[in-house]
Amino acid sequence: MRLHRNLVFAVIDALGMIFNDDAYADKVIEKVLRYDKRWGARDRGFIAETTYDIVRWKRLYAEIAEVYSPYSRQNLFRLFSVWCVLRGIPLPDWKQLEETPERRIKGRFDELSKIRKYRESIPDWMDALGEKALGGELWTKEIAALNTQANVILRTNTLKTTKQELQRLLKAEDIETEPISGAKDALQLVVRKNVFTTDAFKNGLFEVQDASSQLVAPFLEVAPGQRVIDACAGAGGKTLHLAALMENKGQLIAMDIYESKLKKLKVRTRRNGVHNVEGRVIDSTKVIKKSHHSADRLLLDAPCSGLGVLRRNPDSKWKLQPEFISKIKAVQADILSRYSKMVKPGGKMVYATCSILPEENGEQVKSFLASEVGADFTFEKERNIYASKHGFDGFYMALLSKKK
């Protein structure tokens, strides 16, 4: 691989913003990719993937290079040179990369790789929490799996096409895909590519959605004609899936505390040919109270630590704080207790997170069932999905039914 100066400089700029200014990696990458209109798909891919890679391995690389936050531009180049050496990429003779101690880098890597928190490049607190929550054996496998690059997975929009037809159309646009066992409507890209520029995407034939996330909507057992509430809908990844399973029939109410997210959902419903979604901003407790005992089905895709999706958001290893987990657990308990009242007798609800921590998952459901409101519900089933076992994002989902 030959390194191009302007692309590497863009990576260094991006790392500075992410590490020193606490900016979000996806937003920063979007910004630096606008630097030069002439960059092609490979150039853009290099910038995005190299930046994400160095973000993912920040702690390990910083320990190897012995550089610490806040990072000077020279030290960001040192992190970059560690990335090159460990990947066997020949170093160009630029002054920023002069005197890179290649043998020392390899030696430090071997030494630090013996210790999990360095090898997996995670903060001390996260390593201790993961081990306590999952036990050493599972945590060791799980954090290794969460450090791999996620595949690009699509969900066929069955309102507009079939999986086979989508596969054929994508092939005609030079995108090879393959089915995934266990996720009915999913297709996985054989080679990573930007799918958002395809006609198939613009025509609403698919959404990008991880295979684990695609298991949540079917878990709710929805049917056409029902009244379904998706109470933490966000930009609606699962709302769109629910609409497809409902065949566009019945009523689907998408709620969130952020209007901006529901606006994004509106754009997506149009592209997907979804007609049965109504957005409602939760701007007071009245919004929930008005819908008490009204829903055949309720999805609580709760806000969480996101520890199951570190592959997609490696910078949350550095942005997430233990205090946030305590706070979000209180929000999850509140959502379960207040929002569950929207389910009608005989109706069902799914509580889901993209976390792998039992305290956000099964333990939340257990304490809800032991509460006064939870006494109206019966536990039906749950799934704990681990990246190390299933190969996709870490997820949790539980199905509860309300007594008649």
Ligand SMILES: C[S@@+](CC[C@H](N)C(=O)[O-])C[C@H]1O[C@@H](n2cnc3c(N)ncnc32)[C@H](O)[C@@H]1O
């Ligand atoms: C895991 S995300 C949802 C992802 C979304 N369901 C999807 O499939 O794309 C959780 C969502 O809950 C929202 N949220 C946070 N606190 C909330 C609350 N108290 N009530 C309702 N929604 C909340 C967040 O804004 C966020 O969009």
